[in-house]
Amino acid sequence: MSLSKIVETRKVQKFGKSTLMVSLPSEWVKFVDLKPSDTVVMEVRDDGALIIVPQKLAEKGIREKEARIIVSKNTNEALLQRSIYTLYVVGYDKIVIECSDGVLLPQLISSIRAMVRMLIGSEIVEQSNNKIVIHNFVDTERYSVDGLVQRMILTIKSMLEHLITSIKEGSMEHLKEVTELEFEMDRVHALAIRYVYVLNVQKSSHFITEYRVLITTLEDIGDALAQAALILSEKSGLLDIAKTVVSERLEELKMHLEYTLDIVLQAIMRGDPYIASRAADLAAEAMKFVRRLETEVISIYKTSEEYLLMKSFFEKLMVMCYSVQAAAEVVFDIVVSRKGGTLNISEGV
Numbered sequence: 001m002s003l004s005k006i007v008e009t010r011k012v013q014k015f016g017k018s019t020l021m022v023s024l025p026s027e028w029v030k031f032v033d034l035k036p037s038d039t040v041v042m043e044v045r046d047d048g049a050l051i052i053v054p055q056k057l058a059e060k061g062i063r064e065k066e067a068r069i070i071v072s073k074n075t076n077e078a079l080l081q082r083s084i085y086t087l088y089v090v091g092y093d094k095i096v097i098e099c100s101d102g103v104l105l106p107q108l109i110s111s112i113r114a115m116v117r118m119l120i121g122s123e124i125v126e127q128s129n130n131k132i133v134i135h136n137f138v139d140t141e142r143y144s145v146d147g148l149v150q151r152m153i154l155t156i157k158s159m160l161e162h163l164i165t166s167i168k169e170g171s172m173e174h175l176k177e178v179t180e181l182e183f184e185m186d187r188v189h190a191l192a193i194r195y196v197y198v199l200n201v202q203k204s205s206h207f208i209t210e211y212r213v214l215i216t217t218l219e220d221i222g223d224a225l226a227q228a229a230l231i232l233s234e235k236s237g238l239l240d241i242a243k244t245v246v247s248e249r250l251e252e253l254k255m256h257l258e259y260t261l262d263i264v265l266q267a268i269m270r271g272d273p274y275i276a277s278r279a280a281d282l283a284a285e286a287m288k289f290v291r292r293l294e295t296e297v298i299s300i301y302k303t304s305e306e307y308l309l310m311k312s313f314f315e316k317l318m319v320m321c322y323s324v325q326a327a328a329e330v331v332f333d334i335v336v337s338r339k340g341g342t343l344n345i346s347e348g349v
Contacts (some may be wrong), residue, residue: 005028024052062340066094072101077111084115088122088136089193095134103129118183118189138194144213145199146268150194152218153261155185159225164254166232167242175229175239182226189219207334214330220323231309245297245310253293253317256286260324268331273345277333283325290317 015021024034032054034040039055065174067087071080080097087095097104097112112132116122121138159181166174192215200208232239242250260282267276294314301307 040196054137063242065092066091066096069095069097070100070105070194071097072099073105075108081111081115084112084134085119087192088119088120089168089197091198092192093136095136096224097132099130104132119188119189120187138191143149143191143195144336145192145196148188148195149211149218149268150265151188152185152192152215154267155181155188156218156221156225157258157261159185159222159301160254162258163225163229164250166229167239167250170239170243172233175233178226178229182222185219185222189215207337210330210334214334215325217227217323217330221320221327224316224320224323228313228320231313231316235309236311238306241301241306241310242313245300246293249293249296253286253289254296256282256289257321257324260286260328262308264324264328264331267328267335271335271338273332273335274341276328277336279328280325280332283321286324287318287321290314290321 012050013021028034034054040053041053042050044290069080069083069087084095084097099108109132112134113124114125116134119136122134122136124132125135126133159178162174162177162181165171166178196208196211196215213348232242260279263275263279263282266272267279294311299308301310
């Protein structure tokens, strides 16, 4: 008999004064080779369902997963890095890279090391002329998906703070810090995607798809901030133009977006649909603010080149605001889904 066909209804029995018991299906007991005195792992899901897994099967499910990458002297470095990254995020603990036609080229080794530095919990544990072994020591018990979302939001707020400070003070050092924080954002993003993928495989959490969209959207916000910083740093004098034209108004935008991000975080932590809806509205207001500001300062530019460069900067701000709104809307979806079939919004706003 296939286990998927086992559907039974059993009556709960009372044992002693307060203990309730139910017998296990004999077909299932035989299939998983469960014996008297064996230990089982019990997990209560968000919807009230109780999952029972024999301890030996649970341990088997978390055994080390190993992947292999075969390379050659003609292997593209970007393709190799992308392969390592993907194997990391889909949950492999050990990645063995072997060269099929001799020794690993120095440029491939450098690419491997650069990728390992970006992946939280990863280390090169073995290296020879034609092989490198990467081990991922990430302990998922140390993290929660909401905690990783919080970490990404805090990084975004720091990036925003440094971007606006660079404009107010004309500081290239603050722009460099935005780039450094983007690297940290990329690292947390990879860890968060790995985490939700592992949860999905273990089927131990709901709303995995929504969380993956949220994490990717937060990464988009970080990318937009980094690109805005790059625009200011690549053109000599543009930082001074931004300071003259939009410095004080961007401080208003920063405060508004920081508040919006705080509301997004509160919504997901508290599971409150009112707060989540408010966050989406605040993000929409931020987009309107950027559009108005861009229009208001057109007459201040001295040359068309200044206008075009600052327009590119404003476009990155718009992408950031749009992504903040998208993140708020995904959080609203998660919060509403957590409520099950009943959503009480009778209190008003």
